Amino acid sequence: MAVTSSSLSSGDxxxxxxxxHGTALTGAPESAFDSTFLDRGFVRERSLSRWMxxxxxxxxxxxxxxxxxxxxxxxxxxxxxxxxxxxxxNAQGQLELAGSPDPQLKPHVGHALIGIVGGNVxxxxxxxxxxxxxxxxxxxxxxxxxxxxxxxxxxxALSQQSVKLFFSDGxxxxxxxxxxxxxxxxxxxxxxxxxxxxxYLVAMVVLLARPNGxxxxxxxxxxxxxxxxxxxxxxxxxxxxxxxxxxxxxxxxRTMFDLVTAAALVNVICLHPKRLPGAGWIALxxxxxxxxxxxxxxxxxxxxxxxxxxGTCAAFIALVVALLTWSYHLEPxxxxxxxRRFSIVAVSTWVLLTIALxxxxxxxxxxxxxxxxxxxxxxxxxxxxxxxxxxxxxxxxIMREFSLLAAISTVATSLDLLFxxxxxxxxxxxxxxxxxxxxxxxxxxxxxxxxxxxGNSMLTTERMFEQLYRIAREVEAxxxxxxxxxxxxLRELFEPMEVLIVDKASSNTKVVAxxxxxxxxxxxxxxxxxxGRGDRSIVLRFAxxxxxxxxxxxxRLADRIVEQLRRAVAFDKAVEQGRxxxxxxxxxxxxDDIGARLLTLMYKAxxxxxxxxxxxxxQDLKTLTRGLAAPNHRLSHAAAEWKADLTQRLTxxxxxxxxxxxxxxxxxxxxxxWSALTRVLRELVSNIISHAQARRVDIDFSLEKDRLDLTxxxxxxxxxxxxxxxxxxxxxxxxxxxxxxxxxxxxxxxPHGIGCRVVIRELSARH
Numbered sequence: 218m219a220v221t222s223s224s225l226s227s228g229d230x231x232x233x234x235x236x237x238h239g240t241a242l243t244g245a246p247e248s249a250f251d252s253t254f255l256d257r258g259f260v261r262e263r264s265l266s267r268w269m270x271x272x273x274x275x276x277x278x279x280x281x282x283x284x285x286x287x288x289x290x291x292x293x294x295x296x297x298x299x300x301x302x303x304x305x306x307n308a309q310g311q312l313e314l315a316g317s318p319d320p321q322l323k324p325h326v327g328h329a330l331i332g333i334v335g336g337n338v339x340x341x342x343x344x345x346x347x348x349x350x351x352x353x354x355x356x357x358x359x360x361x362x363x364x365x366x367x368x369x370x371x372x373x374a375l376s377q378q379s380v381k382l383f384f385s386d387g388x389x390x391x392x393x394x395x396x397x398x399x400x401x402x403x404x405x406x407x408x409x410x411x412x413x414x415x416x417y418l419v420a421m422v423v424l425l426a427r428p429n430g431x432x433x434x435x436x437x438x439x440x441x442x443x444x445x446x447x448x449x450x451x452x453x454x455x456x457x458x459x460x461x462x463x464x465x466x467x468x469x470x471r472t473m474f475d476l477v478t479a480a481a482l483v484n485v486i487c488l489h490p491k492r493l494p495g496a497g498w499i500a501l502x503x504x505x506x507x508x509x510x511x512x513x514x515x516x517x518x519x520x521x522x523x524x525x526x527x528g529t530c531a532a533f534i535a536l537v538v539a540l541l542t543w544s545y546h547l548e549p550x551x552x553x554x555x556x557r558r559f560s561i562v563a564v565s566t567w568v569l570l571t572i573a574l575x576x577x578x579x580x581x582x583x584x585x586x587x588x589x590x591x592x593x594x595x596x597x598x599x600x601x602x603x604x605x606x607x608x609x610x611x612x613x614x615i616m617r618e619f620s621l622l623a624a625i626s627t628v629a630t631s632l633d634l635l636f637x638x639x640x641x642x643x644x645x646x647x648x649x650x651x652x653x654x655x656x657x658x659x660x661x662x663x664x665x666x667x668x669x670x671x672g673n674s675m676l677t678t679e680r681m682f683e684q685l686y687r688i689a690r691e692v693e694a695x696x697x698x699x700x701x702x703x704x705x706x707l708r709e710l711f712e713p714m715e716v717l718i719v720d721k722a723s724s725n726t727k728v729v730a731x732x733x734x735x736x737x738x739x740x741x742x743x744x745x746x747x748x749g750r751g752d753r754s755i756v757l758r759f760a761x762x763x764x765x766x767x768x769x770x771x772x773r774l775a776d777r778i779v780e781q782l783r784r785a786v787a788f789d790k791a792v793e794q795g796r797x798x799x800x801x802x803x804x805x806x807x808x809d810d811i812g813a814r815l816l817t818l819m820y821k822a823x824x825x826x827x828x829x830x831x832x833x834x835x836q837d838l839k840t841l842t843r844g845l846a847a848p849n850h851r852l853s854h855a856a857a858e859w860k861a862d863l864t865q866r867l868t869x870x871x872x873x874x875x876x877x878x879x880x881x882x883x884x885x886x887x888x889x890x891w892s893a894l895t896r897v898l899r900e901l902v903s904n905i906i907s908h909a910q911a912r913r914v915d916i917d918f919s920l921e922k923d924r925l926d927l928t929x930x931x932x933x934x935x936x937x938x939x940x941x942x943x944x945x946x947x948x949x950x951x952x953x954x955x956x957x958x959x960x961x962x963x964x965x966x967x968p969h970g971i972g973c974r975v976v977i978r979e980l981s982a983r984h
Contacts, residue, residue, distance in 0.1 A: 301317060693793075
């Protein structure tokens with residue numbers, strides 16, 4: 218931006234996820250992003266070659282022009298002779314000598330200046346109007362005209378090499394004036410001039426980077442405020458008078474700077490971040506009104522110009538707040554709500570400044586201080602906002618702090634006025650108390666204000682880590698679901714209004730579209746060969762449900778989340794590898810030791826029944842050790858082993874088995890899943906053999922859409938399962954089913970028997 222935004226089209230997205238809470242964009246269901254911006258967002262940073270043509274030449278020319286203009290302005294201001302002295306207003310409203318390094322003036326410190334004679338020019342100094350730096354901030358039209366005339370006369374008198382100063386004690390001092398030079402302009406002049414030059418250069422960069430109507434309006438606002446800063450810088454050099462022609466240009470030019478800035482701002486908000494219905498007519502009305510005010514002012518047909526200017530600017534900024542509210546209602550773009558917050562701060566401080574000046578009309582000294590300090594703070598605040606807007610997604614913290622500083626400064630100035638005008642406090646006591654109260658308000662309300670300005674994350678650290686490790690386990694089991702799982706975590710972290718997974722590669726995480734979107738490359742977490750998933754990216758649009766912009770801090774946070782997810786997956790793999798190695802060792806030990814002893818016992822059996830029993834026990838041991846050693850088990854193979862094992866055991870107990878097995882996906886069972894299901898089936902059948910005295914057992918095992926349903930029915934003598942005591946056997950069944958994320962229940966059958974049902978709704982979610 219500057220003031221333009223770009224977007225992505227959902228046509229480039231392979232997947233779109235709407236944010237929770239039912240949030241969706243108003244209007245068409247398609248994303249408001251433009252596909253051309255999507256292409257720009259995923260390419261590498263543009264090289265500087267685009268700047269090697271006419272843009273670079275124009276930018277260098279504009280920079281040289283600005284630097285030369287500043288140099289010649291400083292040289293022009295430093296050439297005229299000046300009086301090296303400081304002046305102030307006394308209790309009688311007269312211009313009093315406050316101090317001077319000149320030996321001729323030191324004896325007259327504390328006396329009022331009543332007249333100046335230079336050549337053929339004689340000036341009577343009747344009040345402190347000469348100390349007012351800017352006629353723009355004089356309320357009365359008559360005072361403004363007197364201010365202009367007095368400054369022109371004093372400037373003309375001081376242009377002579379020799380002047381005479383007349384003081385209230387009757388003394389006259391004749392002085393030979395010296396050239397001020399660059400060093401005599403003061404640090405404030407150079408600071409404000411440098412600020413103006415930077416704002417001017419940013420305006421040129423924005424305009425040349427993408428010449429269009431919106432950027433032209435931004436450049437217009439920035440250049441107007443550059444002009445205001447230059448005037449303030451020149452006025453900071455004031456000792457007794459502004460050099461010609463500044464006294465005559467100050468009011469008309471600075472008034473036009475403010476009115477044009479206000480109208481351009483209304484025009485911009487009509488078009489960005491969303492073009493509003495009737496935008497052209499609203500902008501035209503704003504420009505027409507400003508044109509009418511300027512025409513009447515130029516022809517001298519408008520009285521109370523200051524009040525018209527202040528009221529117009531306040532009304533226009535209030536209109537901007539209303540338009541941004543409307544824009545956010547039509548499309549919840551975070552740029553709208555962020556600008557609305559700063560616009561509210563701007564109009565509030567502007568209105569407070571206006572009220573403070575209007576209230577101090579009977580206290581010229583206080584009014585002079587408010588006009589000099591308060592107006593400068595406001596213009597620096599506005600210029601800073603304009604300077605930071607092109608970098609909004611990277612500078613929100615600076616903008617927040619500066620807006621708070623401007624607000625607190627305005628509050629302090631207003632309180633200072635209140636204490637002096639209403640309670641008749643002294644200047645020092647009033648200033649001290651107002652600063653103390655303002656800083657107290659700032660310290661007490663700062664965190665709340667910052668939270669209101671840009672919001673805060675709704676995902677707690679505990680919940681984030683819980684989600685992180687849950688997703689890590691799912692990614693390990695299903696690497697193809699990495700984009701959707703990571704999107705889910707980022708959605709809970711940033712609460713975006715829209716999440717898209719696009720088939721485009723991004724080299725790194727980046728904030729795009731002036732902070733309204735962030736692009737995150739989908740990482741390869743499984744450690745398996747890349748099958749194309751690495752060429753995908755996640756796009757989050759409108760953070761905090763459209764209430765704030767993404768920042769570079771958000772990009773770094775997203776990178777840290779991905780890194781933690783990568784470490785969690787690696788940790789889980791290392792743990793699982795350790796478990797696998799330990800299971801393999803146990804299986805080998807069981808096979809070598811217990812298996813060998815069972816084999817010996819089988820050959821030494823004293824009866825055929827004992828030999829057969831040991832043989833089946835040895836077969837069970839082989840099944841167990843094979844299961845422990847294998848990393849995973851195909852469901853169909855595991856079902857065949859379960860059926861064979863249960864058939865053998867039930868046949869030995871003279872119980873008939875009914876077996877029904879169905880599945881829609883022959884999934885791979887992890888060792889944990891295989892072991893838990895094996896022990897659940899064995900324990901249920903063992904319980905029937907031991908206690909039910911059943912003649913038939915029916916087992917139904919089905920897997921459909923990742924939902925496992927296992928039903929075990931018997932026709933035994935069992936009754937009232939709710940009254941059973943759950944020891945190691947049934948307690949172990951409950952524990953293993955819960956381990957898989959399922960539920961188990963027993964019920965009594967009619968006319969007799971017990972039924973047990975196990976339900977695991979998402980078998981693949983637990984491994």
